[in-house]
Amino acid sequence: MFTLVNYVVLRIMTIKYLLDNNFKPTLYKKGDVIYEPGAQPRAVYFIKTGKVRMVTVNDDGKEFIQGIFKSSEYFGEPALLVNKPYLAYTIATQDSEIIAVKGEDFFEMLKAQPDFSMKLIQTLSHRLFYKSMMLEELANEHAEHRIRTLIAYLFKDVEHTQELKVTRQQLADMSGLRVETVIRIIKKLSDQKELKLIKGKIIKI
Amino acid sequence: MFTLVNYVVLRIMTIKYLLDNNFKPTLYKKGDVIYEPGAQPRAVYFIKTGKVRMVTVNDDGKEFIQGIFKSSEYFGEPALLVNKPYLAYTIATQDSEIIAVKGEDFFEMLKAQPDFSMKLIQTLSHRLFYKSMMLEELANEHAEHRIRTLIAYLFKDVEHTQELKVTRQQLADMSGLRVETVIRIIKKLSDQKELKLIKGKIIKI
DNA sequence: ATTTAAGTATGATCTGGATCATAAATTAAC
DNA sequence: GTTAATTTATGATCCAGATCATACTTAAAT
Numbered sequence: 001m002f003t004l005v006n007y008v009v010l011r012i013m014t015i016k017y018l019l020d021n022n023f024k025p026t027l028y029k030k031g032d033v034i035y036e037p038g039a040q041p042r043a044v045y046f047i048k049t050g051k052v053r054m055v056t057v058n059d060d061g062k063e064f065i066q067g068i069f070k071s072s073e074y075f076g077e078p079a080l081l082v083n084k085p086y087l088a089y090t091i092a093t094q095d096s097e098i099i100a101v102k103g104e105d106f107f108e109m110l111k112a113q114p115d116f117s118m119k120l121i122q123t124l125s126h127r128l129f130y131k132s133m134m135l136e137e138l139a140n141e142h143a144e145h146r147i148r149t150l151i152a153y154l155f156k157d158v159e160h161t162q163e164l165k166v167t168r169q170q171l172a173d174m175s176g177l178r179v180e181t182v183i184r185i186i187k188k189l190s191d192q193k194e195l196k197l198i199k200g201k202i203i204k205i
Numbered sequence: 206m207f208t209l210v211n212y213v214v215l216r217i218m219t220i221k222y223l224l225d226n227n228f229k230p231t232l233y234k235k236g237d238v239i240y241e242p243g244a245q246p247r248a249v250y251f252i253k254t255g256k257v258r259m260v261t262v263n264d265d266g267k268e269f270i271q272g273i274f275k276s277s278e279y280f281g282e283p284a285l286l287v288n289k290p291y292l293a294y295t296i297a298t299q300d301s302e303i304i305a306v307k308g309e310d311f312f313e314m315l316k317a318q319p320d321f322s323m324k325l326i327q328t329l330s331h332r333l334f335y336k337s338m339m340l341e342e343l344a345n346e347h348a349e350h351r352i353r354t355l356i357a358y359l360f361k362d363v364e365h366t367q368e369l370k371v372t373r374q375q376l377a378d379m380s381g382l383r384v385e386t387v388i389r390i391i392k393k394l395s396d397q398k399e400l401k402l403i404k405g406k407i408i409k410i
Numbered sequence: 411a412t413t414t415a416a417g418t419a420t421g422a423t424c425t426g427g428a429t430c431a432t433a434a435a436t437t438a439a440c
Numbered sequence: 441g442t443t444a445a446t447t448t449a450t451g452a453t454c455c456a457g458a459t460c461a462t463a464c465t466t467a468a469a470t
Contacts, residue, residue: 056337056340056341056345058341058345058346060345062345064340064341064344064345066337066340066341077330078329078330078333078334078337079330079334081326081327081330082327082330082331082334084334087334087337087338087341088337110323110326111319114316114319114322117319117322117323117326118315118322120326121286121315121322121325121326121329122286122287124283124326124329124330124333125282125283125284125286125287125329126283126287127333128283128329128332128333128336129283129284129287129289129292131333131336131337131340132261132271132283132292132293132336133292134340135261135269135271135336135339135340135343136261136263136269136271136292138340138343138344138381139269139343139380139381140261140263140265140267140269140381141263142426142427143426143427167446167447167448168447168448169446169447169448175344176343176344176345177427177428178427178428178429179447179448180427180428180429180448180449180450181426181427181428183447183448183449183450184427184449184450186448187448187449187450199435199436200435200436200447200448200449347456347457348456348457372416372417372418373417373418374416374417382457382458383457383458383459384417384418385418385419385420385457385458385459385460386456386457386458388417388418388419388420389419389420389457391418392418392419392420404465404466405417405418405419405465405466
């Protein structure tokens with residue numbers, strides 16, 4: 001069976017494969033936009049180093065974080081694969097080196113490497129899982145439940161007593177709530193000893 | 206490039222392939238549960254005939270419709286592929302013949318047929334697209350906007366002057382709103398001539 | 411053709427979380 | 441080390457949509 005370890009190895013291998021095959025990373029500075037909604041997809045983006053956030057923005061300018069991608073992950077395939085314009089912005093949240101693999105090359109990779117194809121299927125399944133979970137939350141659950149579920153998810157493969165590297169604003173932007181609401185709920189969860197706060201940082205208990 | 210026509214053909218071919226290879230459909234009666242949340246996935250389900258709805262249910266019994274699957278479509282792969290318990294119920298909304306393909310056989314199919322693998326990637330991408338769109342709506346948009354977007358999506362490959370085969374309750378269960386709210390909004394959209402109502406049925410304008 | 415069930419319709423009230431406003435505590439930048 | 445910029449914090453008010461209640465209409469079952 002497919003394990004977490006070879007999953008990670010395969011991810012790193014993919015970047016190596018690209019570099020070995022002469023794909024060149026582009027440098028994006030913090031805040032740079034990699035693509036915007038409405039644009040026609042032409043490539044899949046592999047992150048060599050750095051981090052990006054994928055956000056949809058409504059008419060009032062309110063952001064919703066669709067996903068966060070970091071080193072050795074890739075993004076932008078769904079739009080390319082269904083051949084529809086992007087729905088979201090993708091923005092570097094720190095300086096990042098990103099390899100853009102053109103559509104044809106990506107399809108080539110898929111054909112040439114059945115392993116990669118299988119891995120993509122798993123990656124897409126993971127993302128679907130997360131989105132299904134969040135849809136249920138946003139549709140049916142109240143603020144406190146949403147934040148509990150989201151924090152549990154973010155903490156899922158994190159050690160005891162480690163801190164969460166997300167701001168209240170980001171939690172708000174992932175849960176469809178407002179910062180003030182998230183702040184009040186985090187405080188409440190802390191009062192109930194469901195988590196610990198040290199200088200405002202959220203610590204797993 | 207991959208077109209809608211060969212996409213549909215491939216879908217139908219898959220069922221034919223399964224029948225030719227001696228996979229036997231099981232009959233589910235209207236209301237029968239195919240699987241429930243918490244169960245460990247062992248198979249992928251291909252619908253020969255009929256229709257199912259995939260729903261998550263919260264503690265108060267409120268349903269959220271994660272997806273509706275019909276003839277020649279399949280469901281249940283993400284949980285199998287990431288090897289996590291199901292999140293949702295899948296329930297036959299009418300009498301249905303469904304072929305359960307065991308995990309091993311499904312992985313076999315994927316390996317043996319690169320076409321199928323590519324098609325699965327596209328299918329997952331489509332579902333991700335829909336879920337991303339709905340997440341943005343549930344997180345950021347007001348009731349009227351949600352219903353507009355949802356109706357536009359449901360009408361997307363439907364002719365002019367055709368009727369929507371969904372109830373107000375189903376729209377509510379897909380948008381995280383309450384029936385009364387959906388009813389009031391549909392009425393308003395009708396008043397604004399954005400759609401037509403005939404005996405309560407929603408008609409594309 | 412009647413009964414029953416499911417879906418649609420509408421008004422009145424209530425409430426969770428948004429919004430607004432203002433300040434304190436951290437962190438980043440120079 | 442000081443200033444500037446984020447982030448966290450907290451109270452007061454407001455409102456979209458939930459909830460409750462009740463009735464009507466259409467479709468399904470017998």
